[in-house]
Amino acid sequence: xxxxxxxxxxxxxxxxxxxxxxxxxxxxxxxxxxxxxxxxxxxxxxxxxxxxxxxxxxxxxxxxxxxxxxxxxxxxxxxxxxxxxxxxxxxxxxxxxxxxxxxxxxxxxxxxxxxxxxxxxxxxxxxxxxxxxxxxxxxxxxxxxxxxxxxxxxxxxxxxxxxxxxxxxxxxxxxxxxxxxxxxxxxxxxxxxxxxxxxxxxx
Amino acid sequence: xxxxxxxxxxxxxxxxxxxxxxxxxxxxxxxxxxxxxxxxxxxxxxxxxxxxxxxxxxxxxxxxxxxxxxxxxxxxxxxxxxxxxxxxxxxxxxxxxxxxxxxxxxxxxxxxxxxxxxxxxxxxxxxxxxxxxxxxxxxxxxxxxxxxxxxxxxxxxxxxxxxxxxxxxxxxxxxxxxxxxxxxxxxxxxxxxxxxxxxxxxx
Numbered sequence: 206x207x208x209x210x211x212x213x214x215x216x217x218x219x220x221x222x223x224x225x226x227x228x229x230x231x232x233x234x235x236x237x238x239x240x241x242x243x244x245x246x247x248x249x250x251x252x253x254x255x256x257x258x259x260x261x262x263x264x265x266x267x268x269x270x271x272x273x274x275x276x277x278x279x280x281x282x283x284x285x286x287x288x289x290x291x292x293x294x295x296x297x298x299x300x301x302x303x304x305x306x307x308x309x310x311x312x313x314x315x316x317x318x319x320x321x322x323x324x325x326x327x328x329x330x331x332x333x334x335x336x337x338x339x340x341x342x343x344x345x346x347x348x349x350x351x352x353x354x355x356x357x358x359x360x361x362x363x364x365x366x367x368x369x370x371x372x373x374x375x376x377x378x379x380x381x382x383x384x385x386x387x388x389x390x391x392x393x394x395x396x397x398x399x400x401x402x403x404x405x406x407x408x
Numbered sequence: 409x410x411x412x413x414x415x416x417x418x419x420x421x422x423x424x425x426x427x428x429x430x431x432x433x434x435x436x437x438x439x440x441x442x443x444x445x446x447x448x449x450x451x452x453x454x455x456x457x458x459x460x461x462x463x464x465x466x467x468x469x470x471x472x473x474x475x476x477x478x479x480x481x482x483x484x485x486x487x488x489x490x491x492x493x494x495x496x497x498x499x500x501x502x503x504x505x506x507x508x509x510x511x512x513x514x515x516x517x518x519x520x521x522x523x524x525x526x527x528x529x530x531x532x533x534x535x536x537x538x539x540x541x542x543x544x545x546x547x548x549x550x551x552x553x554x555x556x557x558x559x560x561x562x563x564x565x566x567x568x569x570x571x572x573x574x575x576x577x578x579x580x581x582x583x584x585x586x587x588x589x590x591x592x593x594x595x596x597x598x599x600x601x602x603x604x605x606x607x608x609x610x611x
Binding site for chain 2: 320321324330331342345349350352354359361362365367369370376377382387391395396397401
């Protein structure tokens with residue numbers, strides 16, 4: 206039996222763990238199931254992660270980190286604050302459609318833990334993914350494209366603006382708009398609001 | 409054994425069914441469990457609802473109708489479009505905090521059904537709750553308080569704007585803002601946007 210302590214071995218365990226937790230739920234999967242799926246001994250998994258609980262939280266942590274990096278990359282394009290936020294919003298919308306099931310299934314099992322414990326294991330569970338939006342909003346304020354606002358509250362609202370129509374799309378059989386049109390509406394509302402005095406001219 | 413075919417009997421069955429489905433999940437509850445909790449025979453439940461599946465969807469339908477009515481009432485106050493939407497947003501935010509667990513638990517079991525079947529049983533599952541927001545937005549357009557927009561897309565975005573910070577609040581141990589301050593920010597963003605040219609003056 207190969208003793209894997211390399212990064213690739215660790216990564217392989219996380220991938221199998223994510224697959225099994227998503228398919229069977231936290232309670233439906235044992236360390237032994239994951240070890241067998243990786244062709245490793247239980248001892249190797251305990252060596253890397255200590256417990257099933259830690260492994261589960263590590264799966265979530267990796268997933269959140271990957272989504273955050275993806276959003277950060279989307280905001281790194283050249284352009285105005287509005288163009289960058291639009292690109293991030295499109296990316297986030299596609300991320301939700303692609304990963305919604307995985308994330309929902311993983312988060313479903315979070316309900317098994319006390320929330321204090323969850324926040325101890327994942328203190329930035331709620332703030333990490335919106336943080337690249339906050340950073341670009343902050344730059345927009347500095348450049349005068351965005352009015353002075355608390356970016357760490359607006360980023361959460363913006364995530365809700367994007368995710369609500371995407372969740373609606375995912376469950377509606379017939380649609381009259383495209384995903385890009387939905388995102389365009391969100392960015393238009395974000396910058397101009399619904400009031401009549403707002404200028405709706407884009408840059 | 410009392411034969412109940414009155415509205416109050418039907419209502420009592422729905423209440424017990426909601427309580428049991430929420431506590432034990434769709435699979436964890438039988439018609440017999442619900443009948444026993446109501447002190448009724450299985451036959452009476454079948455008479456009213458035909459099957460466990462129908463009863464479950466009726467529980468969801470009643471819940472959605474109650475939330476929609478609550479939102480509609482909140483929008484029936486005297487005031488500007490902005491004041492009415494603000495009042496609806498506060499009401500919706502409180503509804504989410506109060507009923508989130510129940511709704512989440514009930515919706516969790518929806519995953520057991522094919523989505524086609526869900527939409528056949530509850531065709532307006534996604535459109536009913538936002539509909540009072542759309543109605544008030546429509547009146548705002550008519551009165552010139554809101555620019556011309558597709559209210560049946562903006563209502564969904566607005567629900568996301570409200571629910572995201574509320575969901576964040578519900579899971580965050582220390583908060584620096586009140587629920588009303590969060591709703592005020594949402595209404596400010598909704599009417600004025602984040603752009604520098606927006607007027608942020610309220611009516």
